[in-house]
Amino acid sequence: MVSRGERDSVSRDNFNQEPARETPGRFRGDMGRVLAFIGGNGPRALFIGVFIGLAVPPLASLLRPILPHAVAILLVFALLRVDWHIMAGYIRQPIRSGLLVAWMMLISPVVTWLALWPVPLPEALKISVVLMACAPPILGATAIAILLGLDGALVVVIGIVSTLLTPLTVPPLALALLGLELEVGVLELMIRLAALVLGAFLAALLLRRLIGLAKLRSYNTQLDGLMVLTMLIFAISVMDGVTDAIFEDPWMVALWLAVAFVANPVLQLLGWGMFFWMGRRRALSAALMSGNCNMGLLLAALPADTNFGVVLFFAIAQLPMYMLPAILSPVYRRLLGQKPGGAKD
Secondary structure, three states, X not given: OOOHHHHHHHHHHHHHHHHHHHOHHHHHXXXXXXXXXXXXXXXXHHHHHHHHHHHOHHHHHHHHHHHHHHHHHHHHHHHHHOOHHHHHHHHOOHHHHHHHXXXXXXXXXXXXXXXXXXXXXXXXXHHHHHHHHHOOEOOOHHHHHXXXXXXXXXXXXXXXXXXXXXXXXXXXXXXXXXXOOOOOOHHHHHHHHHHHHHHXXXXXXXXXXXXXXXXXXXXXXXXXXXXXXXXXXXXXXXXXXXXXXXXXXXXXXXXXXXXXXXXXXXXXXXXXXXXXXXXHHHHHHHHHHHHOEOOHHHHOOOOOOOOHHHHHHHHHOHHHHHHHHHHHHHHHHHHHOOOOOOOXX
16 A cells, blocks of 8 residues: 555655656757758758748748858858868879869860850850859769768868859950950959858858867767758758749749750860869769859959859759759769668768
8 A cells, every 4th residue: 555655645645756858958859860860861852942932932042141141151161061271281292183173264264165166055055054164063072972971071161162263264264255244353352252251261260270170970860951051051941932933934943944954964064074084983983073163252353244144053052952852862872882772071
Protein backbone atom coordinates (compact mmCIF):
# COMPACT_ATOMS: atom_id res chain seq x y z
CA MET A 1 0.00 0.00 0.00
CA VAL A 2 1.34 3.45 -1.02
CA SER A 3 1.24 6.19 1.59
CA ARG A 4 -0.11 9.67 0.90
CA GLY A 5 3.40 11.11 1.22
CA GLU A 6 4.75 8.66 -1.38
CA ARG A 7 1.83 9.50 -3.71
CA ASP A 8 2.60 13.22 -3.36
CA SER A 9 6.27 12.54 -4.02
CA VAL A 10 5.46 10.56 -7.18
CA SER A 11 3.09 13.33 -8.34
CA ARG A 12 5.75 15.97 -7.77
CA ASP A 13 8.30 13.88 -9.68
CA ASN A 14 5.92 13.44 -12.63
CA PHE A 15 5.08 17.14 -12.57
CA ASN A 16 8.76 18.08 -12.54
CA GLN A 17 9.50 15.71 -15.43
CA GLU A 18 6.81 17.04 -17.77
CA PRO A 19 8.61 20.19 -18.95
CA ALA A 20 11.71 18.12 -19.79
CA ARG A 21 10.00 17.10 -23.03
CA GLU A 22 10.77 20.53 -24.50
CA THR A 23 14.35 21.15 -23.50
CA PRO A 24 16.71 23.46 -25.43
CA GLY A 25 18.92 20.46 -26.12
CA ARG A 26 16.07 18.57 -27.71
CA PHE A 27 15.08 21.64 -29.72
CA ARG A 28 18.66 21.99 -30.96
CA GLY A 29 18.68 18.29 -31.82
CA ASP A 30 15.47 18.59 -33.83
CA MET A 31 16.74 21.73 -35.56
CA GLY A 32 20.02 19.98 -36.31
CA ARG A 33 18.17 17.07 -37.93
CA VAL A 34 16.08 19.49 -40.00
CA LEU A 35 19.21 21.33 -41.18
CA ALA A 36 20.94 18.04 -41.94
CA PHE A 37 17.94 16.95 -44.02
CA ILE A 38 17.90 20.26 -45.92
CA GLY A 39 21.66 20.07 -46.49
CA GLY A 40 21.37 16.50 -47.75
CA ASN A 41 18.72 17.61 -50.24
CA GLY A 42 20.30 20.95 -51.15
CA PRO A 43 20.08 20.84 -54.96
CA ARG A 44 16.40 19.82 -54.80
CA ALA A 45 15.63 22.59 -52.32
CA LEU A 46 17.22 25.21 -54.59
CA PHE A 47 15.24 23.83 -57.54
CA ILE A 48 12.02 24.30 -55.57
CA GLY A 49 13.07 27.77 -54.39
CA VAL A 50 13.13 29.10 -57.96
CA PHE A 51 9.51 28.08 -58.49
CA ILE A 52 8.50 29.59 -55.16
CA GLY A 53 9.96 32.90 -56.35
CA LEU A 54 8.01 32.65 -59.61
CA ALA A 55 4.77 31.55 -57.97
CA VAL A 56 4.85 34.10 -55.12
CA PRO A 57 6.14 37.40 -56.59
CA PRO A 58 5.44 39.40 -53.37
CA LEU A 59 7.80 37.08 -51.47
CA ALA A 60 10.51 37.59 -54.10
CA SER A 61 10.09 41.37 -53.79
CA LEU A 62 10.16 41.16 -49.99
CA LEU A 63 13.45 39.20 -49.92
CA ARG A 64 15.22 41.19 -52.64
CA PRO A 65 16.61 43.95 -50.34
CA ILE A 66 18.46 41.46 -48.12
CA LEU A 67 20.46 39.95 -50.99
CA PRO A 68 23.71 41.82 -50.14
CA HIS A 69 23.60 40.53 -46.56
CA ALA A 70 22.85 37.01 -47.78
CA VAL A 71 25.99 37.14 -49.97
CA ALA A 72 28.18 37.84 -46.94
CA ILE A 73 26.46 35.22 -44.77
CA LEU A 74 26.76 32.58 -47.49
CA LEU A 75 30.47 33.25 -47.87
CA VAL A 76 30.95 32.88 -44.09
CA PHE A 77 29.20 29.49 -44.09
CA ALA A 78 31.26 28.35 -47.10
CA LEU A 79 34.51 29.39 -45.37
CA LEU A 80 33.48 27.45 -42.28
CA ARG A 81 32.84 24.39 -44.41
CA VAL A 82 36.03 24.22 -46.50
CA ASP A 83 39.53 23.20 -45.42
CA TRP A 84 41.72 26.31 -45.09
CA HIS A 85 44.92 24.28 -45.47
CA ILE A 86 43.76 23.16 -48.91
CA MET A 87 42.84 26.77 -49.78
CA ALA A 88 46.34 27.86 -48.76
CA GLY A 89 47.77 25.11 -50.97
CA TYR A 90 45.97 26.53 -54.02
CA ILE A 91 47.19 30.04 -53.17
CA ARG A 92 50.74 28.65 -53.13
CA GLN A 93 50.22 27.35 -56.69
CA PRO A 94 50.08 30.68 -58.56
CA ILE A 95 50.48 29.21 -62.05
CA ARG A 96 47.59 26.76 -61.74
CA SER A 97 45.36 29.26 -59.94
CA GLY A 98 46.39 32.01 -62.38
CA LEU A 99 45.36 29.86 -65.35
CA LEU A 100 41.94 29.28 -63.82
CA VAL A 101 41.43 32.99 -63.12
CA ALA A 102 42.64 33.93 -66.61
CA TRP A 103 40.14 31.50 -68.13
CA MET A 104 37.25 32.80 -66.03
CA MET A 105 37.92 36.50 -66.48
CA LEU A 106 39.65 36.87 -69.88
CA ILE A 107 39.62 33.83 -72.16
CA SER A 108 36.04 32.67 -71.59
CA PRO A 109 34.50 36.06 -72.53
CA VAL A 110 36.53 36.27 -75.74
CA VAL A 111 35.68 32.68 -76.74
CA THR A 112 31.99 33.38 -76.04
CA TRP A 113 32.06 36.57 -78.12
CA LEU A 114 33.71 34.77 -81.06
CA ALA A 115 31.22 31.88 -80.86
CA LEU A 116 28.20 34.21 -80.85
CA TRP A 117 29.42 36.44 -83.68
CA PRO A 118 27.79 34.44 -86.53
CA VAL A 119 24.70 33.32 -84.55
CA PRO A 120 21.45 35.12 -85.54
CA LEU A 121 20.31 36.25 -82.10
CA PRO A 122 18.93 39.62 -80.92
CA GLU A 123 21.74 42.05 -80.13
CA ALA A 124 20.61 42.48 -76.52
CA LEU A 125 20.78 38.72 -76.04
CA LYS A 126 24.31 38.48 -77.46
CA ILE A 127 25.45 41.32 -75.19
CA SER A 128 23.88 39.55 -72.22
CA VAL A 129 25.64 36.23 -72.82
CA VAL A 130 29.04 37.90 -73.35
CA LEU A 131 28.62 39.93 -70.15
CA MET A 132 27.65 36.71 -68.38
CA ALA A 133 30.95 35.16 -69.47
CA CYS A 134 32.81 38.29 -68.32
CA ALA A 135 31.43 38.05 -64.79
CA PRO A 136 33.28 36.17 -62.03
CA PRO A 137 31.87 32.94 -60.58
CA ILE A 138 29.03 33.45 -58.12
CA LEU A 139 30.25 33.27 -54.52
CA GLY A 140 27.45 30.78 -53.96
CA ALA A 141 29.28 28.40 -56.30
CA THR A 142 31.32 27.30 -53.29
CA ALA A 143 28.17 26.15 -51.53
CA ILE A 144 26.92 24.40 -54.67
CA ALA A 145 30.31 22.72 -55.13
CA ILE A 146 30.26 21.41 -51.56
CA LEU A 147 26.71 20.09 -51.96
CA LEU A 148 27.72 18.29 -55.17
CA GLY A 149 30.91 16.85 -53.67
CA LEU A 150 33.27 19.02 -55.71
CA ASP A 151 36.37 20.91 -54.57
CA GLY A 152 34.96 23.72 -52.41
CA ALA A 153 38.41 25.03 -51.46
CA LEU A 154 39.40 25.51 -55.11
CA VAL A 155 36.08 27.21 -55.91
CA VAL A 156 36.30 29.66 -53.00
CA VAL A 157 39.89 30.69 -53.85
CA ILE A 158 39.24 31.23 -57.56
CA GLY A 159 35.86 32.81 -56.88
CA ILE A 160 37.25 35.38 -54.45
CA VAL A 161 40.27 36.29 -56.59
CA SER A 162 38.07 36.62 -59.69
CA THR A 163 35.55 38.76 -57.80
CA LEU A 164 38.26 41.13 -56.59
CA LEU A 165 39.61 41.46 -60.16
CA THR A 166 36.17 42.21 -61.65
CA PRO A 167 36.55 46.03 -61.60
CA LEU A 168 39.83 45.71 -63.53
CA THR A 169 38.78 43.17 -66.18
CA VAL A 170 35.07 43.61 -66.94
CA PRO A 171 34.93 47.31 -67.99
CA PRO A 172 37.73 47.07 -70.60
CA LEU A 173 36.37 43.77 -71.94
CA ALA A 174 32.85 45.18 -72.22
CA LEU A 175 34.21 48.19 -74.12
CA ALA A 176 36.53 46.17 -76.38
CA LEU A 177 34.09 43.37 -77.26
CA LEU A 178 30.72 45.13 -77.07
CA GLY A 179 31.46 48.85 -77.27
CA LEU A 180 29.66 49.18 -73.93
CA GLU A 181 30.92 51.66 -71.33
CA LEU A 182 30.16 50.46 -67.83
CA GLU A 183 29.56 53.07 -65.15
CA VAL A 184 31.84 51.63 -62.52
CA GLY A 185 34.12 53.33 -60.03
CA VAL A 186 37.03 50.90 -60.05
CA LEU A 187 38.53 51.88 -56.69
CA GLU A 188 35.16 52.17 -54.94
CA LEU A 189 33.96 48.80 -56.20
CA MET A 190 37.24 47.10 -55.30
CA ILE A 191 37.05 48.51 -51.76
CA ARG A 192 33.44 47.30 -51.38
CA LEU A 193 34.29 43.81 -52.64
CA ALA A 194 37.44 43.61 -50.52
CA ALA A 195 35.46 44.66 -47.44
CA LEU A 196 32.88 41.95 -48.15
CA VAL A 197 35.52 39.24 -48.51
CA LEU A 198 37.65 40.42 -45.57
CA GLY A 199 34.59 40.71 -43.31
CA ALA A 200 33.52 37.17 -44.20
CA PHE A 201 37.02 35.82 -43.51
CA LEU A 202 37.20 37.58 -40.12
CA ALA A 203 33.76 36.30 -39.12
CA ALA A 204 34.66 32.75 -40.18
CA LEU A 205 38.01 32.95 -38.35
CA LEU A 206 36.29 34.11 -35.16
CA LEU A 207 33.70 31.33 -35.33
CA ARG A 208 36.40 28.72 -36.01
CA ARG A 209 38.27 29.88 -32.89
CA LEU A 210 35.16 30.00 -30.70
CA ILE A 211 33.65 26.68 -31.80
CA GLY A 212 36.80 24.71 -32.59
CA LEU A 213 37.67 22.85 -35.79
CA ALA A 214 36.77 19.39 -34.48
CA LYS A 215 33.30 20.50 -33.42
CA LEU A 216 32.77 22.40 -36.67
CA ARG A 217 33.54 19.29 -38.70
CA SER A 218 30.89 17.40 -36.72
CA TYR A 219 28.39 20.04 -37.87
CA ASN A 220 29.16 19.71 -41.58
CA THR A 221 25.67 18.57 -42.56
CA GLN A 222 24.06 21.32 -40.47
CA LEU A 223 26.32 23.92 -42.13
CA ASP A 224 25.22 22.54 -45.50
CA GLY A 225 21.62 23.11 -44.40
CA LEU A 226 22.37 26.71 -43.40
CA MET A 227 24.04 27.32 -46.77
CA VAL A 228 21.01 25.94 -48.58
CA LEU A 229 18.62 28.14 -46.57
CA THR A 230 20.74 31.19 -47.40
CA MET A 231 20.82 30.25 -51.08
CA LEU A 232 17.06 29.79 -51.02
CA ILE A 233 16.85 33.52 -50.34
CA PHE A 234 18.80 34.00 -53.56
CA ALA A 235 16.73 31.54 -55.53
CA ILE A 236 13.48 33.22 -54.47
CA SER A 237 14.57 36.87 -54.55
CA VAL A 238 16.27 36.82 -57.97
CA MET A 239 12.90 35.93 -59.49
CA ASP A 240 11.64 39.41 -58.57
CA GLY A 241 10.09 40.86 -61.75
CA VAL A 242 10.44 37.70 -63.84
CA THR A 243 6.83 36.62 -63.34
CA ASP A 244 5.59 39.99 -64.67
CA ALA A 245 7.89 39.68 -67.69
CA ILE A 246 6.51 36.22 -68.47
CA PHE A 247 2.98 37.62 -68.75
CA GLU A 248 4.07 40.72 -70.67
CA ASP A 249 6.25 39.04 -73.33
CA PRO A 250 6.20 35.22 -73.01
CA TRP A 251 7.96 34.60 -76.34
CA MET A 252 10.89 36.84 -75.45
CA VAL A 253 11.19 35.17 -72.05
CA ALA A 254 11.07 31.73 -73.70
CA LEU A 255 13.94 32.61 -76.06
CA TRP A 256 16.00 34.19 -73.27
CA LEU A 257 15.39 31.14 -71.08
CA ALA A 258 16.39 28.70 -73.84
CA VAL A 259 19.64 30.58 -74.45
CA ALA A 260 20.38 30.68 -70.70
CA PHE A 261 19.91 26.90 -70.46
CA VAL A 262 22.29 26.43 -73.39
CA ALA A 263 24.92 29.01 -72.38
CA ASN A 264 25.38 27.73 -68.82
CA PRO A 265 26.15 24.06 -69.63
CA VAL A 266 28.17 25.00 -72.75
CA LEU A 267 30.41 27.26 -70.66
CA GLN A 268 30.71 24.43 -68.14
CA LEU A 269 31.75 22.00 -70.88
CA LEU A 270 34.35 24.47 -72.12
CA GLY A 271 35.69 24.92 -68.60
CA TRP A 272 35.91 21.16 -68.11
CA GLY A 273 37.70 20.79 -71.45
CA MET A 274 40.24 23.45 -70.50
CA PHE A 275 41.12 21.83 -67.18
CA PHE A 276 40.51 18.10 -67.56
CA TRP A 277 44.26 17.62 -67.04
CA MET A 278 43.81 18.73 -63.39
CA GLY A 279 41.81 15.62 -62.55
CA ARG A 280 38.09 14.88 -62.66
CA ARG A 281 37.03 16.58 -59.42
CA ARG A 282 38.96 19.80 -60.05
CA ALA A 283 37.95 19.91 -63.71
CA LEU A 284 34.28 19.61 -62.73
CA SER A 285 34.82 22.37 -60.16
CA ALA A 286 36.32 24.60 -62.87
CA ALA A 287 33.36 23.77 -65.09
CA LEU A 288 30.88 24.74 -62.36
CA MET A 289 32.58 28.12 -61.95
CA SER A 290 32.67 28.70 -65.71
CA GLY A 291 28.91 28.42 -66.16
CA ASN A 292 27.66 29.96 -62.92
CA CYS A 293 28.57 33.62 -63.25
CA ASN A 294 27.84 36.52 -60.90
CA MET A 295 25.79 38.72 -63.22
CA GLY A 296 24.20 40.41 -60.22
CA LEU A 297 27.59 41.99 -59.52
CA LEU A 298 27.42 43.73 -62.91
CA LEU A 299 23.91 45.13 -62.49
CA ALA A 300 25.17 48.09 -60.46
CA ALA A 301 27.73 48.89 -63.17
CA LEU A 302 25.31 48.87 -66.13
CA PRO A 303 24.35 52.28 -67.56
CA ALA A 304 20.90 53.62 -66.66
CA ASP A 305 19.75 53.30 -70.30
CA THR A 306 20.76 49.62 -70.58
CA ASN A 307 18.43 47.59 -72.79
CA PHE A 308 15.72 45.91 -70.69
CA GLY A 309 16.55 42.64 -72.46
CA VAL A 310 19.99 42.60 -70.81
CA VAL A 311 18.56 43.16 -67.34
CA LEU A 312 15.90 40.51 -67.98
CA PHE A 313 18.51 37.96 -69.08
CA PHE A 314 20.51 38.56 -65.90
CA ALA A 315 17.43 37.54 -63.90
CA ILE A 316 16.37 34.63 -66.11
CA ALA A 317 19.91 33.21 -66.26
CA GLN A 318 19.65 32.51 -62.54
CA LEU A 319 17.22 29.68 -63.33
CA PRO A 320 19.80 27.22 -64.72
CA MET A 321 22.15 28.09 -61.85
CA TYR A 322 19.66 26.79 -59.31
CA MET A 323 17.96 24.11 -61.39
CA LEU A 324 20.89 22.36 -63.11
CA PRO A 325 22.59 21.17 -59.87
CA ALA A 326 19.43 19.23 -58.99
CA ILE A 327 19.06 17.85 -62.50
CA LEU A 328 22.73 16.91 -62.85
CA SER A 329 23.48 15.72 -59.29
CA PRO A 330 23.15 12.02 -60.30
CA VAL A 331 25.67 12.70 -63.09
CA TYR A 332 28.10 14.30 -60.64
CA ARG A 333 27.73 11.35 -58.24
CA ARG A 334 28.44 8.90 -61.05
CA LEU A 335 31.47 10.82 -62.31
CA LEU A 336 32.87 11.20 -58.79
CA GLY A 337 32.09 7.63 -57.76
CA GLN A 338 29.84 8.72 -54.90
CA LYS A 339 26.80 7.11 -53.39
CA PRO A 340 23.68 9.28 -52.93
CA GLY A 341 24.29 11.80 -50.17
CA GLY A 342 28.02 11.09 -50.23
CA ALA A 343 29.26 14.61 -50.84
CA LYS A 344 32.90 15.19 -50.06
CA ASP A 345 34.42 18.24 -48.48
